[in-house]
Amino acid sequence: MRLLVVEDNRNLVANLFEYFEARGYALDAAPDGPTGLHLALTQDYDAIVLDWMLPRMDGRELLARLRDAGRQVPVLMLTARSELDDKVKSFRGGADDYLTKPFDLPELEVRLEALAARARGGRGRRVLEVADLRLDLGTLEVTRGGRALHLYPACRKLLELLMQASPAAVSRERLERGLWGDSPPDGDMLRSHVYELRRSVDGPFPRKLIHTLPRVGYRLADLDTPDHDQPDDEF
Template sequence: MVKVYGEAPIRLLIVEDNRDISENIAEYLEKYNYVLDFAYDGISAMHLALTNPYDVIVLDIMLPGMDGLSFSKKLRTDAKVETPVLMLTARDTLNDKLKGFEAGADDYLVKPFALQELHARLQALYKRISGKTSNILSVGDLTMNKSTLQVHRAGQRIDLNPACMKLLQRLMEEAPSVVTRDDLETLLWADEPPDGDALRSHLYKLRQAIDRPFESSLIHTVHRIGYRIAEDT
């Protein structure tokens, strides 16, 4: 990962099997406010796209493992991910461009291209979606796709029951703020919470799934108030 520090960096996934092209893009974009991840085949790119909250994906069409058109279709249709996709390809016919847009691409750039134009198109895509709410929630290395209800931590898929899924989503939406016990009980049981420690039992199960297998804990108890999720204690 290449990090370029600044205010509100744009998270970018570059999917390109030609490492020279990837390195040229990275070298140019280092001057600007981006956080860059790289994938060199369609399968590893899909894993990254489903487990990280990217702002834009730069996608080559000719890829090993899964081509760019199949990747884009799967991202949109199966995973319900709405991250803008900028396709890169040497194919410049109208039919090729239409296939890209039909597969879910938001923009299309023909190789060879000027890096200044790539940067301008990325900025335009980011501005177009920056006011929209992302489907991906992220706290540290923990992510949740609100459309597919897929949860990953450190790249590992985590399966949760419906109650734990509701609790985790609320905690992540409010992170790093505290969510009160009353709010969490209302979330699960409306105005009729059960007697006893039912909420504590669900939080225990959630912690077993989210925290126990990993080195650091994300879910924290705030004594007599509620719970919060954050990287810090």
């Protein structure tokens, strides 16, 4: 899941990055309104966390311009303003949710997950299936053989990329770009996510679906022949 945080409080932004990146989210940040609007109009995000009081352009004006441009990405207003009138103005201005400071990070996380899930459902429910593996893009539910699999957002996004391309291979570069855009994290985080995904999707089942192509990338496929690929993501 990819988030944009438009917030001028550096300490708060640092806390958000620490919390969400540890859970597999990809984040961009903007310290003022014009920068936030530019990113929101030129990049694709699953949700935007938007402060009300911002330098150079406040959050309500940014939101109005975003909606005028036809962008329907979910927006959660994050602000110290708690009056009912402020909340009403935000919702009427196009906000999808409203959370007042101070707040608990787990609450923010579940609100953003719910917004992203509803947005996907609004674009039409789609289900990806490979063999007995199933990913519902509307509800974000993942099952294999009818058994629910619980994945972190980054692993779920990785699974979506692999299932959309199946049975073709997907290069490491394409997977990294799909997860983190043009700013991949330091270290081989992709390798770590593939390891976690393989452990959830293939670990409990005798037939393996995730295959490593050395020096190329990965593919998710139900192969008729035994898998001779050597995984490079074991720890």
